[in-house]
Amino acid sequence: MRQVLAILFGAAFTVAVSAALGRILLGRLKPRLYWEESALCGFLAGAGLLSLAVFVLCVVGAAHWSVFVAGGVVAMGVCFRVAGTGAGPLPDGRSSAAGGRGSERNAVLFLVLAVLFLIYFVNALAPEASPDGSGYHMGNVARMWRRHGFVWDYQSMYSYLSQGMEMLFLVAYSIGRHASAALVHFAFLITLALLLVCYGRRFGFPRAGLFAAVLVLASPVVGRAGSSAYNDLGLAALLFGVFYLLQIWDEEKQPNLLILIGLLSGFGYGVKYTAVLGLAYTTGFVWWRAAKGERGRNLAILAAAAAVGILPWIARNWIWVGNPFAPFANRWFPNPYVHPGMEAMYLADLRHYEGIAHWWDVPRELLWHGRVTGGFVGPVFALAPISLLALRRPAGRQLLLAGLVFGIPAYLNTGARFLVPVLPFVSLALGMVLECVPWALVSLGFMAGIAAWPGMMSRYADRTAWRITGVPVAAALRIQPTAKYLNEHLKDYSLKAFIERVTPPRARIFSLASVAEAYVDRTFILGYESALGNFATDVLAAPLDNRYLPRERQRFRLLPVATRAVRVLQTGDGAGFWSINEMHVGREGNELARSGGWRVKAWPNGWDAPLAFDNSYATRWSSWQQMGYGMYLALDFGKTQVIDEVWLDEATQPGSKVQVEVLDARGRWIPLTDSCETEPLDTPGGLRRAATLALKAKGIRYLLVRNTDFFANDMRENAAFWGVTELHRSESASLYLIQ
């Protein structure tokens, strides 16, 4: 029970500090809001401020439990001393509860809300076992907690994402560990539901607001994500909060509201990059609705406030990775940590519905099946087209326009989670349309609640769909041991004890697929998350896969030429990457011995150029982006050399057409030949050992290999050739040590 109390305290403390900071801020800004609006928007804004404060602590390496507690206590103390209600004077003649008739009908909806609240609360309190929550979300948090700040030597695309929500998780985690973080996210879910109710009350659709809260809460993907350590509900709450405050600003034009709106927009970016659409929407809205002479000033206020939440993440990534928008835009901001080609493959994978034969399967998957879309929004949203009737009313148009803008990421990502920010807007619009039909909202809300019941979902959803599957009271109250629960829900959790026993604390473990890194106190290099992971995957594939195995030699013969540098320039184009395992230069039939004075260079991905000159056929330089004209690999001898031959050892590459150039005395590249003889390469033996030695040289000593990994069988059968020792084997995976 002490553990449960610690979990609850961790979450409550984080929420309370956020609320206190928000109250202090609103006490300064004095926006004219109802007290409940003030409390909810204050929490969102305060969470942004707390996130920013933790960001600073992470930068300076001072993210300690004691600092969090001391800072939180001070914030709450200041709040009680200096802040008022946090709300300014109310608008004339209106009540926040305006139009609240039909209480017996509302009672049904409140009952549904209460039941859903309890189900999700219990799930959030249970040990965190969601895929991304136990993976990178809490993995990043646990890593930062161990190092008391950002882990600058850790390379993963997920650690480059903005982590505004993870900053809050870090505070909660420091007290109550993983489940505390999930409860903080749950708080954003509840905030969103309450904001919907408030919106309805303020703008004259109280029943629609309550109905929308029920519909959103009853959405299975909302329930699952909202009770996990994710960030989608934080994003949805912030985007709706921004929309809500914009509507108030539109009516009253309070300048201070723009500061609050900007802060929430900026914090949204800090939570998830897709919130940049919220900023775009806000900018457009303010531009459109502001008086002509006020536009510049209003937008300046908005931008300045938003920058508070955005710039820290941009600056961190620019300094750390060399790319302000990492892990995206790597073509524009080349860096050694994320390859543009990997980014392109990752984004293409997100856009692709795996296993869908027809486009009309997509609505089925998103609405109730949920197998390939990582969950589903719920069958009630099949009625969403009815919400278009709300276009008849100004408020409906505003809601649907915002929903349309915030839904753009859903076109780029097949996951049902990316529809979560849209659901509040569609639900409200649907409620506005149906509130004139007697009992429609109540019956529909009730049906949505029934459809969200875990037992009911198992009747219509796919067995593997990501959703709430039960109400784990025993696990939540820690009556069932946490380890037992996690063993049942996380496939790799059973490896934790062994990995931590046999590997040293600073060990780097390579794994092709994601790991429950939030629970294993080791550094994992995942195959798809970083350039280092890509490198490891490449070298392990080299001995086994003909697409990677260097099988041919391209021999370019030249008339003897004296030059200081030579390069091979790509003049063809193809769908694949251009790669070269080894580049040799010769004279009179003999290879020029490589000298320590030589220098090498490549474009793109110049950081890997040495891999084409390391005498290892397991490693290679790769462009890591689609082959195209102008790519090159160059070698500078440091002094003039006479050469008459260049040969490239590589895998077969359709579309590649290479031209050999030498540097003349005036520093110009002079093309010499683009014709070559291609012959089979006598690939040296020992490629498997060369691969593991290359990994060892990068500091990777351990390999966590799933039975389904492409090299699993070969490594098991030929461990001696790989130079590895199997330390442990479970039903699904093996752990190897590279000798």
Add this chain to the structure above:
Amino acid sequence: MAGNGRGDGEWRYAVKYGMAAWGKTCALAALNLLWSACGQEAGWLAIPAQQSLNLGMDPGGVSAAVRMSDADADDYIVRDIGTMPGAWRWAFAHPELRFRLRSAGAWRLTAQIAIPEVTFRVTGPVRVTYFVDGRKLGAIRCDHPGQFVIDQAVPAEWLAPGRYLHVTFEADRHWVSPEDGAQLSFQLFQAGFQK
């Protein structure tokens, strides 16, 4: 007064346009900064430490002998041997294969070849000389259409376990296709080293 007013106006004009110019300069500087950040490159890097190629052998892969019907026969062919799968393949002008031995010892080079009736009618008797890593090992005279077997001991000092050995054949007469000029030497069924 009028002069003062004009002077005041000029001053405001100067400030206004000076500010605009300063703003443009700042914007250009910011763009330049962004542009230079976009162009980040690794530059020239030192040649890395050279890795050893003496890391033993891998399981599978090219071995001591191959039949042309084997699924991995292409891995043994270096040049001038047909790519159509089947029990035999055409050997063209300068056929070359490669093999790897896993151990030292008394190895013999063996090959099964054939001269078909239809080409023999044109070429007459054919003498096929065979080489190991460019060194002549022997020759066989094919004085009638049909199958011939090469089987000859290889000096042990020519062979090195783990290293690729290249075997080449040279026929003194070729059948030349009147259609595309392709030069056919013989049909190859199998080749390699046997103990």
